[in-house]
Amino acid sequence: MKKDIILCGVGGQGILSIATVIGYAAVDSGLYLKQAEVHGMSQRGGDVQSHFRISDKEIFSDLIPFGGADMILSVEPMESLRYLPYLSKNGWVITNDKPFNNIVNYPETEDVYKQIKKLDNHILINADDIAKEIGSPRSMNMVMIGAASSFLGIEFDKLIEGIKFIFGRKGEEMVNLNVKALEAGKAFAEKFNK
Amino acid sequence: MEKLLLLGDEAIAQGAIDAGMSGIYGYPGTPSTEIIEYVQRSKTAQERNIHRKWSANEKTAAEAALGMSYAGKRSMCTMKHVGLNVAADCFMNSAITGANGGTIVTVADDPSMHSSQNEQDSRIYGKFAMIPIFEPSNQQECYDMTFHAFEISEKYQIPIMMRLTTRLSHSRSGVATKDMIAENELKLPEDKRQFVLLPAIARRRYKMLLDNQVKFETESENSPFNKFIGGSDKSKGIIACGIAYNYLMENYTDSTCPFPVLKVSQYPLPRKMVEKITSECKEILVLEEGAPMIEEMLKGYLGDCLNIRGRLDGTLPRDGELNPNLVLQAINGEKVEMNLIPEEVKGRPPQFCKGCGHIDAYNAIKEVMADYGDGHVLSDIGCYTLAALPPFQSINSCVDMGASITMAKGAADSGLFPVIATIGDSTFTHSGMTGLLDAVIEGTNIVVMILDNSTTGMTGGQDSHALDRLVSICEGLGVEKDHITRVNPIKQNHEALVELIRKEIAYNGVSVIIPTRECMQTLKRKLKKK
Known part of the structure; x- marks a missing residue:
């Protein structure tokens, strides 16, 4: 088992919380993990990415080779396209549909969607709306993990454990809301693929 | 055996704590910052009272770490690659003084310049100083090497360089830890003149360093890491x-x-x-x-x-x-096949956070400088360097820590008028103060704007030595009291700030304007804690 995932978005959107939950679940499942993060300048509203690798064998490189990623998991639609050179032939692009528009030349949203829809394996999900619907607008990231969950090679229960670990000290309600977000994301992805 | 999920930086920190380090010194700089931050969060470090406060700059950090080694304890200083330029005087000479307690200079390089102004390779500095260098390939080696490096440092009484690069500093992986060892007792060097680099002593020490080269090479031959x-x-x-x-x-x-x-x-x-x-x-x-x-x-x-x-x-x-x-x-020779990036994807450079005080400061600067044209604002290293990008495009230099004030001085000495220097509060206490003294001594006609967000912002909000001290520092350096002004950079004060800059430009001498408003990031964190 080996999964190479590019996590991406815009600095400040909190992609590292995604890495933390999946990372906890992976380590809890006895897998090796390497996760290269972006710290520093780009965190101020620039494009950010994390190379996230899990495997049942030793992992060497902290970076995913070009053409090697099993998945691009993005919390912003245009950003999901920035890392296409990393995507493997049968890889999946799973992305939130809500643009984060902090530049003057942001493309037409429809043009971005068109590019995403061109890809054989993609899930375009309104994660922000789903998070709002369940009453936890800040759980968008957990919706995204849910949408990716069936491609991660990690048991769903382990992801719930990960959420408990991260949000446990913020109380049971917080944990429940985030688990709900995770489940909603999963349900959406299952329907999307039918 | 416990396994922790650690960044390369954090593995160095955990290794140093477990190897009995008594103090760590450094100045924040990507990608090295997380080493000291980890020690600052560590319970063990609190219990042992390991020194873990930030230093004013890399030079003061390196010197303090050497002082701790002089006193017989294990120490570390940390910095990014360009920080070693600042610490180089101490670094080069510490190879001659040698160490007493084990001491490691940990330098994190940034090839590809993700967050830096150059990609210099610190190994060349290590070779220049003729000291052993360790370059871990993974997080586990970061941890294990720190133990080994302290041992070699004490065995040969020599400072060690630990060299990281961005991808290891900022990548996380499982690390198996060892039993923690005790700190060294206070113990002065046997030769009380070891650290006195008078020529006669320095020559003798330098010969020792040269003689040790063969031994260092033998250590490399037998190293578990080669x-x-x-x-x-x-x-x-x-x-x-x-x-x-x-x-x-x-x-x-x-x-x-x-x-x-x-x-x-x-x-x-x-x-x-x-x-x-x-x-x-x-x-x-x-x-x-x-x-x-x-x-x-x-x-x-x-x-x-x-x-x-x-x-x-x-x-x-x-x-x-x-x-x-x-x-x-x-x-x-194989080229990998890969997808292209669609042309819809646009660049997304970093930018000021929403509500940042620097925005207000630069709005005022931009308005005033419109009368003079582009080319009069020398700046420095920090979040405020982002003013080089649209929509501001207002600054004309970013070279090294503190260079805004001294370059402004040189430009003013050449006859350029007006000249404004913009520098952050932490950068000012890092390396701006001495340059300001130069300007005060000569009464140079410049306006220095210390953009005070009360933190070291770009690296994530570390404590700033400048906090609540800027006015007294400037007074102490001899800037005329009437020409040191603090303002609150908010929209309502825009006109007042514009007028103030104009007034100080008209004054023939050193003026200091200090727009002071807390960083949005640290403010957010404080509110969250409440």
């Missing part, structure tokens, strides 16, 4: 340093590398191992993150008769960081 891995295909031999070893092995996860490989993680270069691989193989490929240091050592000027491949002959790019694909391409 490995010779045999291979049957001798058409090529590969020397892979630090993290480049991973990029090589990444291409052989399901097979064995057919070529002999020399993994180098401890310097000086293990000469015998190098001789073995160069005599066995027809061609040598050198994989190193940063400058082609080893490649140049092997080639020299006369090396064209040897078959050395690497960054110098175009087998690998001369600049930028390596990755598994570049390495594979260097081995077999």
Whole structure:
């Protein structure tokens, strides 16, 4: 088992919380993990990415080779396209549909969607709306993990454990809301693929 | 055996704590910042009262760490690569004084300049100083090497350089820890004149350093971190340093590398191992993150008769960081097939946070400077450097910490008028104060704007030495009281700030304007805590 995932978005959107939950679940499942993060300048509203690798064998490189990623998991639609050179032939692009528009030349949203829809394996999900619907607008990231969950090679229960670990000290309600977000994301992805 | 999930930086920190370090000193700088931050969060560090406060700059940090070594305890100083330029005076001379308690200079380089103004390779500094260098290839080695480095440091009474690069500093992986060892007792050097670099003593110490080179090389030959891995295909031999070893092995996860490989993680270069691989193989490929240091050592000027491949002959790019694909391409010429980035994807440069006080400061500067044209604002290193990008495009320099004030002085000395320097509060106490003194002594006609957000912002909000001290520092340096003004950079004060800048430009002498408003990031964090 080996999964190479590019996590991406815009600095400040909190992609590292995604890495933390999946990372906890992976380590809890006895897998090796390497996760290269972006710290520093780009965190101020620039494009950010994390190379996230899990495997049942030793992992060497902290970076995913070009053409090697099993998945691009993005919390912003245009950003999901920035890392296409990393995507493997049968890889999946799973992305939130809500643009984060902090530049003057942001493309037409429809043009971005068109590019995403061109890809054989993609899930375009309104994660922000789903998070709002369940009453936890800040759980968008957990919706995204849910949408990716069936491609991660990690048991769903382990992801719930990960959420408990991260949000446990913020109380049971917080944990429940985030688990709900995770489940909603999963349900959406299952329907999307039918 | 406990396993922790740690960044390379954090593994160094945990290793240092467990190896009995008594103090760590440094100045924040990407990608080195997380080392000290980790020690600051560590319970053990609190219990042991390990020194873990930030220093004013890398030079003061290196000196304090050397002082702790002088007193017999284990110490570390940390910095980014360009920080070593600031600390270089102490660094170079500490190779001559030698150490007493074990001491490690940990430097995190930033090839590809993700968050830096150059990509200098600190190994060259280590070689220059003639001290042993450790270059871990993974997080576990970060941890283990820290123990080993302290031991070598004490065995030969020599400071050690630990060299990281961005991808290791900021990548997380499982690390197995060892039992913690006790701190050293306070113990002054046996030779009480060891650290007195008067010429007569320095000459003697320098000879000792030269004599030790052979021993350092033997340590490298026997190092658990340097490995010779045999291979049957001798058409090529590969020397892979630090993290480049991973990029090589990444291409052989399901097979064995057919070529002999020399993994180098401890310097000086293990000469015998190098001789073995160069005599066995027809061609040598050198994989190193940063400058082609080893490649140049092997080639020299006369090396064209040897078959050395690497960054110098175009087998690998001369600049930028390596990755598994570049390495594979260097081995077999294979180019990987990959998707293109659609043209819809636009660049997304970093920018000021919403509500940042720097925005208001630069709005005022931009309005005033419209009368004079682009070219009058010398700036510095920090979040406020983002004013070089649209929509501001308002600054004309970012060179090194503190250079805004001194470059402004030089430009004013040349007759440029007006000249404004913009510098952050933490950068000012790092290296701006001495330059301001130069300007005060000569009454240079400049306006210095210390953009005070009460933190070290770009690196994530570390404590600033300047907090609540800026006015008294400027007064102490001799700036006229009437020309030191603090303002609150908010929209309502825009006109007042514009007028103030105009007034101070009209004053022939040194003026200091201090727009003061807390960083949005640290403010947010404080509110969250409440």
